[in-house]
Amino acid sequence: MKIAVFSTKSYDQEYFENYNSEKKYDFTFFETSLTSSTANLTLGFDVICAFVNDKIDQDTIEILAKNGVKLIAMRCAGFNNVDIQSAKTHGIKVVRVPAYSPEAVAEHSVALILTLNRKTHKAYNRVREGNFSLKNLIGFNLHGKTVGVVGTGQIGAAFCRIMKGFGCNLFAYDLTESQELVEMGVQYLPIDEVFMQSDIISLHCPLTPGTKHIVNSSSLAQMKDGVMIINTSRGALINTADAIDGLAQKKIGYMGIDVYEQEEKLFFEDLSESIIQDDYILRLNSFPNVLITSHQAYFTKEAMDQITLITLDNIQAFENKQQLINEVV
Numbered sequence: 001m002k003i004a005v006f007s008t009k010s011y012d013q014e015y016f017e018n019y020n021s022e023k024k025y026d027f028t029f030f031e032t033s034l035t036s037s038t039a040n041l042t043l044g045f046d047v048i049c050a051f052v053n054d055k056i057d058q059d060t061i062e063i064l065a066k067n068g069v070k071l072i073a074m075r076c077a078g079f080n081n082v083d084i085q086s087a088k089t090h091g092i093k094v095v096r097v098p099a100y101s102p103e104a105v106a107e108h109s110v111a112l113i114l115t116l117n118r119k120t121h122k123a124y125n126r127v128r129e130g131n132f133s134l135k136n137l138i139g140f141n142l143h144g145k146t147v148g149v150v151g152t153g154q155i156g157a158a159f160c161r162i163m164k165g166f167g168c169n170l171f172a173y174d175l176t177e178s179q180e181l182v183e184m185g186v187q188y189l190p191i192d193e194v195f196m197q198s199d200i201i202s203l204h205c206p207l208t209p210g211t212k213h214i215v216n217s218s219s220l221a222q223m224k225d226g227v228m229i230i231n232t233s234r235g236a237l238i239n240t241a242d243a244i245d246g247l248a249q250k251k252i253g254y255m256g257i258d259v260y261e262q263e264e265k266l267f268f269e270d271l272s273e274s275i276i277q278d279d280y281i282l283r284l285n286s287f288p289n290v291l292i293t294s295h296q297a298y299f300t301k302e303a304m305d306q307i308t309l310i311t312l313d314n315i316q317a318f319e320n321k322q323q324l325i326n327e328v329v
């Protein structure tokens, strides 16, 4: 099997090469992302392996089909960037890694909460510069606070378990309720109630037409003044312009995001010597109560092991014409 890996970083290549030590598969690693402009690189490949910011829309898929690609192996859980219907029309199967380490993402969400709240990032810099003042470093106890969780699948459930340990009250909204979480004390409520009652709101649902911009000016109006919003799911769950207004008006007290609506042009790259053209990210960065990480919530050794192994298993199952247990249908 000839496999073209797109959006490759050195660590992706390292993990694939480690797990492919017997050279079972013929990998070619492309640094470029996969879009309709780069899809011509796929000529002669059976499989393409792609990631969160590759743009696998109808135009891209038409080129993949023409070039003979038969499988799109996403090395991530989300597949909002793939036109599944178009892949189906062209007889291209799509597989993904539905759950590799929900704890990795849940723990990063908690890292954002703790950093924003206790301001350890600011304390670190201050102390290193000989400034031992506590001015403006005051936080709040998580114990007893109400946390609203939108989406209680694998990651949302792991997040609930951690926050329960902090002694938080947990409210949740999902299309389906988890009995395990209800037994743990999580209370499912309509989304408006979750927005109204929570001190911290953490987003863990997928990006779909129904969830796009669920955080917007009207949902923000329902929330408590000074609410903390955490998003490690997908950037477009939040309407960025509305969030900027909410921050400027002090409606949002803290915002921690690992994903961003327009992250394709920024995240995973070192742009420290570039002139950043995205005014929204520059404005977000100007708020002292905003913390942005560049889609690193998944990035643990354990998760990388699982992503690589499951992607290889998905490809092997396809090669052996076995059932594709991780197929997106």
Ligand code: NAD
Binding pocket: 077, 078, 098, 099, 102, 105, 150, 151, 152, 153, 154, 155, 156, 173, 174, 175, 176, 204, 205, 206, 207, 208, 210, 211, 232, 233, 234, 258, 259, 295, 296, 297, 298, 299
């Ligand atoms: P999952 O499929 O296990 O859970 C998603 C949950 O969202 C399900 O319970 C589903 O019923 C619920 N849901 C669907 N539509 C909803 C809606 N309209 N409102 C409320 N809930 C809804 O997925 P998961 O593994 O928990 O991952 C969640 C999301 O996290 C993924 O879709 C992906 O976008 C994101 N993610 C981010 C990273 C990262 O590194 N930042 C890594 C992995 C996944």
